[in-house]
Amino acid sequence: MDNHRNVIIAIALSFLLLVGWTSAMDFFYPQPEQALVQDKADTPAEQAAIADGQAPAATRHTRTGGLVDPALQAQEKADLKTALASPQRIRIDAPRVAGSINLRGGVVDDVVLKDHMEGTGDDSEPVRLFSPNGTPAQQFAQFGYLINGTRIADDAVWQADGRVLTSETPVTLTHDLGDGVSASIRYSIDDEYMFTVEQKVTNTGPNPAVVQPYGYVNRTSRTASEDLWIAHSGPIGVFADAADYGIDYDDVDEAQTITPAGRPSWSGFADIYWLSALVPQTGSAPTATFRALGNEIYRADMIYDAVTLPAGQALTTTSRLFAGAKESVVLDRYEDAGLQKFGLAIDWGWFRWFEKPMLWLLRTIYEAVGNFGIAIIALTFIVRGLMFPIAQKGFASMAEMKAIQPKMKAIQEKYKDDKQKQQQEIMALYKQEKVNPVAGCLPMLLQIPVFFALYKVLVLGIEMRHREFLWIKDLAAPDPANLANALSLVGIQVPQFLMIVFGIGVLAVMLGFTMWLTFKLNPSAMDPMQQQIFNIMPWILMFVMAPFAAGLLLYWVTSNILTVAQQKYLYSRHPQLRAAIDEEKAKKAAEAEAKAR
Structure with a gap:
């Protein structure tokens, strides 16, 4: 009789395990690809809820990220068609990356990955990593300067010396800032996913100029992959020789600004499969900061120290931008070339010594x-x-x-x-x-x-x-x-x-x-x-x-x-x-x- 009772208890406990498993999987395992994304104030019901003083529903994320809500997908498609139709763009055609650079602001805001498709169907399109500012899936990178404490206008139109950026042909953008100060940004790209960005300010005026270069990646979290105990998604970087996976979007929302301690080797945003990261000039120690801009928009800044540039002098700062897939071989290759712990953009955890040989x-x-x-x-x-x-x-x-x-x-x-x-x-x-x-x-x-x-x-x-x-x-x-x-x-x-x-x-x-x-x-x-x-x-x-x-x-x-x-x-x-x-x-x-x- 006792044995029968124990068996019944075991069966009951097993049933409870099954019932509770769905909730547990929501926490420990990625959501299915069909999960709906509910974006703040994007649906009439949510707009009505906000009007009634109720909090909007939080965005839900899928295992691999991206927009899955049909309304947002349709809006993204329409916005892209309008934004990318502008003639003020320099085309990107590298071996593994395609897209364009917007001459208005000199922004890298159009990046697709040639070797990775969105789905498994024959009609699937390449993965889009960067989208222009203001689109539902916005993510882009911009490099610029503070000149005498004033930022170059985001809508400033830069001039280009070429029409296509390839792995063999760099493109240089130039802009006259007035008072004898001119700026240039030289973009080049390798055979993988790394842009090299050479920023130069020339002072031909009569007075010194205070120059402070910067770069940043701006993105929305509504396209982020789910942040799991086994796979980090969100702000990431290597600071003071240690990879930091401890910051998520909620942390940035709460603090508004987070500046990790230690010299940054690189920093940016990671999804389970994709990475956009800023790499500072070798030997420099810029300030790296993660900021919440509101409405699920975030920014990873890389701000160099201000330099007083005398008349007749020029200042050149060389940074890099990684915008691509987290392929272990590629990341390790950059690390072997001197980019500190870049392979840890993949959150292997404590047992990476065993996992990487397995891969x-x-x-x-x-x-x-x-x-x-x-x-x-x-x-x-x-x-x-x-x-x-x-x-x-x-x-x-x-x-x-x-x-x-x-x-x-x-x-x-x-x-x-x-x-x-x-x-x-x-x-x-x-x-x-x-x-x-x-x-x-x-x-x-x-x-x-x-x-x-x-x-x-x-x-x-x-x-x-x-x-x-x-x-x-x-x-x-x-x-x-x-x-x-x-x-x-x-x-x-x-x-x-x-x-x-x-x-x-x-x-x-x-x-x-x-x-x-x-x-x-x-x-x-x-x-x-x-x-x-x-x-x-x-x-x-x-x-x-x-x-x-x-x-x-x-x-x-x-x-x-x-x-x-x-x-x-x-x-x-x-x-x-x-x-x-x-x-x-x-x-x-x-x-x-x-x-x-």
């Missing part, structure tokens, strides 16, 4: 086989192959443990009233028989860092984004082969609270089944109540893991299949272990049946 191995296998799904399966074989000798030792140790069970029971019975002496004698028995009681746990413990590393690689590594395998279009996203998506094809939308059931994909079902098989072959004999819990647990994991990246589930399913094969093989090598377990299971089942009667 390297996946990339290497992918280059050999041409498919990331197959690469993940191959990686699983490699990991399990490396751990097989340890698993073999673990099974041998468990066989030895079974062999000394009678001696252990005799010691426990003899010293049942003296626990300390009992423990000493058992330890002496282990030493005498050369048995390691924890050897059987080692393979499971070694899998934990591998599993966590792969999880972070699949979540953070843009290399996994939009990679296909069989029916899966994006291994970094949840398995799309679920009942909710099937019903949506016929116009039936499943409510969010039912997604815990209808959102279970094929890989999650395979995970539950293969996990159940591994538990069935578990070498430890359990009492009936424990057995019932272990029978339920795989199906609980099926619900829990369903929203995770498909690539992660693919790894786990493959690992479970290999575990079953490995256990079958090892049982054939240690038949005495299998026989002892079957005998003990039968004995416990008989005892339970007798107790039930």
